[in-house]
Each structure stands twice: as structure tokens, then as C-alpha cells.
Amino acid sequence: MRRLDQILANLGYCSRREARAYLKAHVVTHANGTREVDPARKVDPATVRVDGEPLDHPDGLLILLHKPLGLVCSHEAREGPSVYDLLPARWRDRNPVVTTIGRLDKDTSGLLLLTDQSALVHRLTSPRHHVPKRYRATVDRDLPAGIGAVFASGTLLLEGEDSPCQPAVYEACGPREAVLTVTEGRYHQVRRMFAAAAHATVLTLHREQFGPLLLGSLPAGTWKLLPLETFDPVSAR
Ligand code: URA
Numbered sequence: 001m002r003r004l005d006q007i008l009a010n011l012g013y014c015s016r017r018e019a020r021a022y023l024k025a026h027v028v029t030h031a032n033g034t035r036e037v038d039p040a041r042k043v044d045p046a047t048v049r050v051d052g053e054p055l056d057h058p059d060g061l062l063i064l065l066h067k068p069l070g071l072v073c074s075h076e077a078r079e080g081p082s083v084y085d086l087l088p089a090r091w092r093d094r095n096p097v098v099t100t101i102g103r104l105d106k107d108t109s110g111l112l113l114l115t116d117q118s119a120l121v122h123r124l125t126s127p128r129h130h131v132p133k134r135y136r137a138t139v140d141r142d143l144p145a146g147i148g149a150v151f152a153s154g155t156l157l158l159e160g161e162d163s164p165c166q167p168a169v170y171e172a173c174g175p176r177e178a179v180l181t182v183t184e185g186r187y188h189q190v191r192r193m194f195a196a197a198a199h200a201t202v203l204t205l206h207r208e209q210f211g212p213l214l215l216g217s218l219p220a221g222t223w224k225l226l227p228l229e230t231f232d233p234v235s236a237r
Helices: 004-010 019-025 089-093 118-125 147-152 189-198
Strands: 062-067 108-115 133-139 169-174 177-182 202-210 223-225
Touching (some): 133 189, 147 189, 189 202
Parallel strands (some): 108 202
Antiparallel strands (some): 062 223, 133 202
């Protein structure tokens, strides 16, 4: 049981200060249908209704989004249009905040996960957990035959870094197209790996898979909710 004003504020309905006015303007009821106007009342979030609707995912959110090109993974408005603009406005006011699990560059498309579960963010972004991320890339020149061995070697150094990349799995799809599966999430990692291994510039980059999750046919710019248990503690370890 938690205070109603705290629940409403954490789920983005209103601020705690606005809760009293919110409860006057909206019909907030208990499971038995009685109206509640006291922001300090302790309630079970599962039983509360707001204007007849259950609370908006009070247990948390895990979102699979198809990031289109041109959006940034940032909460900073000055960085331009953001993936968060694709989500319901109320979710932007939640606390804990909804955040991306790792990032994709502005000019990378594909599978992006978002959540308000910070433990999940840590688990899935930590290089210790080796979560595979599969990218399809096209590049500006023919890729050399030996590049797969370089990516697999675990010795590839990115410019400006001292520790080599973890081994990555390379599949050639054409002279200038490949799929690369990496288990880290370094800054511009895939672009820098192609630059380091073949002096190649990545022209297009698209993430097809994150751990066990495939993007499939989800249209660009849309998202779907996943069960919070999608990454159970054992499978993500
Ligand atoms: N590697 C990159 O270079 N960019 C991304 O957005 C993701 C992986």
C-alpha cells in the first residue's frame, strides 16, 4: 500500500503538489467503486481506477521499439527529435524515468529497448553479461576476405582505446553488406569496428536483434510492450 499522490506522481498523472486538484477533476475510485479525494490515502495500485481505467502499468514498463533514422536516444530537448517523442506523453513524466537500454546513434535504425527498471538496464548493458546485439551494415567499399577472423580474434583495437573489442561474429551478406553480432556497447562500436578492421565507412546500420529478441516486422516508429519477465534473472546472466 502506498500514498495515492505518490503513485499518481510516479506514474506521470500529475505532480504530488497537483494531486489534490487532480482528484477533484478526475474520478479516482477504489476497487469497490467508492471515490477517493484524499491524496494521502494509502492504496494498492492494482485496485485503483482513474476515470474508470486501471492505472497505467503501475508495475513498470519494458518497451520494444523500432527506432527510425533521425531520432536521438536522449532526454535532452536541445539534441533534437528523440525516441521518447514516440511514446505516450505520460510515460515521459514517470519516476523512475523510462530510459533506453543502451543507445542507437541518430543514423542507426532498428531494435531499441526502453524500460523504467534500472536493474534491467544495468544487467543488459553490462559487458560482463555478453548480451549479443546483431547489426546489419552496409559499407562504402568491398570488405576483405579476412575481416571475419579479425572481428572474431578479440584483438581489434578501436581508435583511442586500450582494451580490444570482445570477439564478434561476422557474416558476409554481399561485397559491401554484412551482419555483425557484438556483445559490448561501446560508443559508435560497429562503425568504429569496420573503420578499424577495413578502413570502411558504415553507410547504413540497422539493429535486427537484441539478446533473444527480434525486431521482426514491427513498423519503423512503432513499439510494443513486453512482459517485465522477458529477461528473467537466469537467462540474462
Ligand atoms: N554501433 C554503432 O556504431 N552505432 C550504433 O548505433 C550501434 C552500434
